[in-house]
Amino acid sequence: MKNVAYGDTEKQVLMRQHFIKHDEPVIEREGVNVDDFYINEVAKRCSEHSMMLDIGTGTGHIPLQISRRGPAGIYIVAMDVSKASVEIAKKNARTLKNVEILRGDGYNLPFKDGSFDLAICRLAPHSIKETHRVLKTKGCYVLYGYGHTCCWKELEEVFGNRVMMFCEQEWWKTPQSRLEKLKERGFKEVYEVDFLIKEYYTMDQIQRRMEFDPIIKEFHRRKDKTELESLKKKFSIEKGIRLTGDPVILFGTK
Numbered sequence: 001m002k003n004v005a006y007g008d009t010e011k012q013v014l015m016r017q018h019f020i021k022h023d024e025p026v027i028e029r030e031g032v033n034v035d036d037f038y039i040n041e042v043a044k045r046c047s048e049h050s051m052m053l054d055i056g057t058g059t060g061h062i063p064l065q066i067s068r069r070g071p072a073g074i075y076i077v078a079m080d081v082s083k084a085s086v087e088i089a090k091k092n093a094r095t096l097k098n099v100e101i102l103r104g105d106g107y108n109l110p111f112k113d114g115s116f117d118l119a120i121c122r123l124a125p126h127s128i129k130e131t132h133r134v135l136k137t138k139g140c141y142v143l144y145g146y147g148h149t150c151c152w153k154e155l156e157e158v159f160g161n162r163v164m165m166f167c168e169q170e171w172w173k174t175p176q177s178r179l180e181k182l183k184e185r186g187f188k189e190v191y192e193v194d195f196l197i198k199e200y201y202t203m204d205q206i207q208r209r210m211e212f213d214p215i216i217k218e219f220h221r222r223k224d225k226t227e228l229e230s231l232k233k234k235f236s237i238e239k240g241i242r243l244t245g246d247p248v249i250l251f252g253t254k
Contacts, residue, residue: 010084015212031197034247043069050117054078056124060089079104128185135254143250152243158231162217187252195247200240
């Protein structure tokens with residue numbers, strides 16, 4: 001999986017941090033809160049004194065939630081390739097003794113074989129083979145991605161081939177091929193949970209998100225004014241501008 005931006009800048013990280021804190025809580029949604037589902041699924045797979053790895057942690061908000069919802073004694077190693085992300089994640093986790101933040105490459109995990117009971121990744125580039133290597137026998141792998149676009153199908157209608165795909169490899173294109181890939185990498189008991197969600201954004205929220213997320217190639221507020229106006233005209237309702245996403249969460253056991 002190599003089609004998501006690899007190593008955010010400080011500006012992007014700060015924008016993401018602000019969006020998570022101030023925008024996400026007020027965005028109206030139809031359907032399952034997939035982040036909440038993901039966090040709960042991970043937390044219930046942890047047992048007391050579990051060792052967990054979060055690959056591509058970003059600002060660290062996912063492991064912080066898991067630390068609070070999971071069992072006592074869980075220890076979480078959260079890593080990211082971005083220096084700026086690691087610095088902010090460390091600040092966010094500074095009061096938690098059971099969360100360690102490291103800088104590291106998802107394609108070359110700096111850990112010994114069989115180090116973790118659980119490995120998770122949400123929307124970040126990494127190696128499935130490497131993830132399998134660092135898991136203990138019967139360890140769990142949980143991968144959160146998107147089935148087609150990086151986020152929303154309405155953007156594809158307006159921006160065309162400038163929309164960034166979550167993953168362009170052939171094996172990612174169908175649920176069956178995704179599960180087969182996990183099996184090829186040595187995982188057992190593999191399955192996938194698919195979602196279809198609708199979210200309602202203001203135009204400012206859409207633009208802010210596009211500026212830190214790899215959704216539209218070379219996005220620019222002023223240069224893309226015509227496309228943004230078309231998006232608003234086509235998909236605005238009373239709740240806001242409708243955007244439809246297709247998150248998927250894959251599960252596997254070593």
